[in-house]
Structure formats: structure tokens, C-alpha cells
Amino acid sequence: MTAPTDRDLIVRARRGDGDAFSELVTRYQTNVFNVCYRILHERGEAEDLAQETFMRAYHRLEQFDLEREFGPWVRRVAANLCLNHLESQKVNAPLDEERDADESQRPEKQVEVRERSEQIRGALASLPAHYRVVVELRHYQELSYDEIASELKIPLSDVKSHLFRARKLLAEKLHAPD
Amino acid sequence: MHLTDEQLNEYLDNEIADRTLFDSHLASCGECAARLTALQSLFAELDSLPEVELTHSLASQITLHAASSPQLPRWLTLTATLQAALALIALVLAAPFVMNLLPAIETPSFTEILIQLQSQWLTLFNLITNYQLPNLPTLPPLQIPTLTLSLALAGASLLWLVGNGLLLRRQIK
Ligand SMILES: [Zn+2]
Numbered sequence: 102m103t104a105p106t107d108r109d110l111i112v113r114a115r116r117g118d119g120d121a122f123s124e125l126v127t128r129y130q131t132n133v134f135n136v137c138y139r140i141l142h143e144r145g146e147a148e149d150l151a152q153e154t155f156m157r158a159y160h161r162l163e164q165f166d167l168e169r170e171f172g173p174w175v176r177r178v179a180a181n182l183c184l185n186h187l188e189s190q191k192v193n194a195p196l197d198e199e200r201d202a203d204e205s206q207r208p209e210k211q212v213e214v215r216e217r218s219e220q221i222r223g224a225l226a227s228l229p230a231h232y233r234v235v236v237e238l239r240h241y242q243e244l245s246y247d248e249i250a251s252e253l254k255i256p257l258s259d260v261k262s263h264l265f266r267a268r269k270l271l272a273e274k275l276h277a278p279d
Numbered sequence: 280m281h282l283t284d285e286q287l288n289e290y291l292d293n294e295i296a297d298r299t300l301f302d303s304h305l306a307s308c309g310e311c312a313a314r315l316t317a318l319q320s321l322f323a324e325l326d327s328l329p330e331v332e333l334t335h336s337l338a339s340q341i342t343l344h345a346a347s348s349p350q351l352p353r354w355l356t357l358t359a360t361l362q363a364a365l366a367l368i369a370l371v372l373a374a375p376f377v378m379n380l381l382p383a384i385e386t387p388s389f390t391e392i393l394i395q396l397q398s399q400w401l402t403l404f405n406l407i408t409n410y411q412l413p414n415l416p417t418l419p420p421l422q423i424p425t426l427t428l429s430l431a432l433a434g435a436s437l438l439w440l441v442g443n444g445l446l447l448r449r450q451i452k
Contacts, residue, residue: 126338134337135330148337155341221328239292240325246294265288272321 107171115162122162126155129172133179139241140183140233142226150186154179173242177252180237184253187230224274231255232267239264282311287318358442369435376424 105113105121107128113121133154137147158165158175165174225233231253238244238252249260282290282304289295305312 123338123341126341127336130337131330131333134333138331139328144334148333151333152337152341155337159341217324218328221324236325240322246292261285261288264292265285268288268318268321269284271325272317275321275324276317 108167111162111165111167111171114159122159125171129175130155132172133175136176136179136237136241137183139222139225140180140237141186142222146186150183151179154182157182176242177238177244180234180242181252184230184234187233191230220275224271227274228267228270231259232263232270235260235263236267236271281308282314284314287311287315291315291318291322355445358438358445362438362442365435365438369431372431373428376428379424 105124107125110121110125114125130151134147134151137150137154138144141147141150154175157178161178165171225236228236234253235249238249239246244252246257246260246264249264250257253260255263282301286295286301290298290301295301305315
């Protein structure tokens with residue numbers, strides 16, 4: 102017996118089959134969680150947003166175009182939710198930056214050899230919310246400039262400027278001599 | 280002319296239709312080639328970021344949420360049950376009043392009822408057209424039960440409206 106396709110599962114989930122939706126969640130939860138974790142850089146928050154993503158997906162299942170792929174769609178939903186989440190707590194952003202700066206100044210943190218992936222995550226987390234999401238959509242979800250623009254409902258010129266500035270900042274953070 | 284940062288970014292993002300011009304410049308210009316390599320290494324670094332594992336599955340929690348959401352919340356189910364119970368109580372309570380009213384009609388034949396209704400209607404019609412308000416208190420024995428009855432009726436209607444309104448709103452949502 103072959104495993105049901107995503108499409109089969111979506112059709113069944115639409116009819117109210119909880120197990121079918123559960124199977125979809127099992128298939129994509131790691132993917133979706135990683136989208137959230139790359140953008141938010143905080144496990145608990147990322148888990149909450151991943152869960153919210155699937156709830157959102159469940160309620161939008163009726164509108165989902167069966168000709169499209171579920172995985173890319175649900176990952177874009179996650180990126181958008183994370184952006185909204187970050188924007189809703191904009192007031193905290195300067196605090197976050199301060200906290201980050203404090204951390205890098207602490208001597209034990211400087212001495213400690215952090216894993217490269219942690220450095221990359223840290224660098225991503227230091228970017229403004231919009232930059233993070235554009236980097237996520239371009240580098241991890243492989244969307245084109247046009248697709249990013251329509252996904253985030255921003256002009257193409259903003260997609261480019263966000264992306265290019267984000268890369269500049271990342272390069273400065275990651276390639277700076279320690 | 281060197282390539283701009285923007286052009287280098289677009290080149291690596293495959294957002295440039297005609298790459299030949301860029302290719303020839305990159306082949307001949309060491310400076311631009313080095314800038315491209317630097318940008319490429321950032322791309323590679325971002326690509327290298329491994330996916331992390333979840334500490335627990337989200338499936339069970341989400342299925343619980345998803346399964347429970349189409350169902351009515353407990354308080355709404357309770358309201359509906361209360362409605363049914365009150366309707367039953369109202370029926371039982373109303374029975375004596377109805378029984379009291381029934382003998383007054385003396386169960387005449389259908390035509391008699393019609394004639395009676397007609398005459399009653401005519402008197403009522405006259406009453407209304409003549410607008411003799413002082414005639415109203417001629418129903419003293421029924422006054423108290425009528426009041427209680429109308430209060431009960433109003434209460435039941437209110438509950439019915441609220442309950443069904445909530446049910447309907449939930450469905451529309
Ligand atoms: Zn050049």
C-alpha cells in the first residue's frame with residue numbers, strides 16, 4: 102500500500118478527517134517549525150507560531166488550490182505569520198538589539214566558540230523583521246523577487262532593497278574578523 | 280565600468296535575463312569576480328544552516344484543536360439544552376391555564392366556533408374602532424395569569440432569540 106499523497110490528505114481533511122490533517126502536520130511540522138525558528142530565533146515562540154500556522158492552514162483548507170503544492174504554501178503562510186508576529190511586537194525590537202549587543206560584549210561569549218550555524222542564526226536574528234522574512238523567502242523558500250513582492254504585498258523595489266541590504270548586513274556580521 | 284552590488288545580487292538570484300554581458304565582464308575583471316565570490320560564500324553559508332528537530336510533535340495538539348473547533352462550545356450547548364428544558368417546563372406550566380380556558384369555549388361545533396369568533400371579532404373590532412379603553416378591565420379573573428403568562432412568554436422568546444442568534448452567528452462564521 103502506498104502512502105496517501107498530500108492531495109488525498111487535503112481532500113480527506115476538508116471532509117473533517119482529523120487523522121488526515123494530523124498526517125499533513127506530521128509531514129510538514131519540521132519544515133514549518135524551521136521557517137519560524139529561522140525568523141524568530143526563539144524555540145518556544147517558533148513552536149507557537151508553527152502551531153498557529155497549521156491552525157491557519159486548517160481553516161483555509163477550503164480555499165487551497167489542489168493544483169498547488171501544500172509544502173511551499175504552508176511555509177509561506179508561516180513566514181507571513183512570523184512577520185505579523187514580529188511587527189505586532191515592534192516596540193520590543195530596540196530592546197532585542199540591546200540584548201544582542203550586550204551578549205556579544207560579554208567576555209565569556211566572546212571566548213566561547215559558538216557553532217557557525219548559531220552565528221548565522223544570530224546574524225539573521227539581528228536583522229529587521231522585513232529583512233529576515235525576505236531572506237527566508239529568497240534563500241530558504243527559493244521564491245523569485247516577483248513572488249516575494251506579491252507574497253508580502255510590497256513593491257518589487259522594496260524586495261530588492263531589503264534583500265540586498267540584508268545580505269550586506271549579514272556579510273558584515275559573519276565575515277567580520279573576530 | 281564595474282558591476283554594481285545590485286547587479287551582482289540579481290545575477291546570483293537568476294533575476295537577469297541576459298547573463299552573457301555579465302559573464303564576459305566577470306571573466307575579465309578580478310575585482311568584480313572577487314565581489315561575486317564573497318557574495319556566493321554568503322549564499323553558501325546561508326544554505327549550510329541545518330534544520331533543527333522539534334522536541335515534540337505538534338500533530339496531536341493541532342488535531343485536538345482542529346477537531347474541537349467545528350463543534351459548539353460547551354456553554355452554547357448548555358444554552359440549547361436549557362432552552363429545551365425551559366420549553367418543556369413552560370408547556371407543563373401552561374397546561375392548567377389552557378385547561379381553564381378550554382371549558383369557557385364549551386367545545387361547540389366548528390360552525391359555532393366560527394360564528395362565535397366572528398361575533399367576538401366584530402365586538403373586538405367595534406371595541407377598537409370605538410376606542411373604549413375603560414372596557415378593558417372587564418377581564419379581571421384572567422389578569423394575573425395573563426401577566427405571568429406574558430412574562431414567561433417574553434422570557435422564553437428572549438432566550439429563544441438569544442440562543443438561536445448565537446447558533447446562527449456561529450454558523451455564519
Ligand atoms: Zn569589474
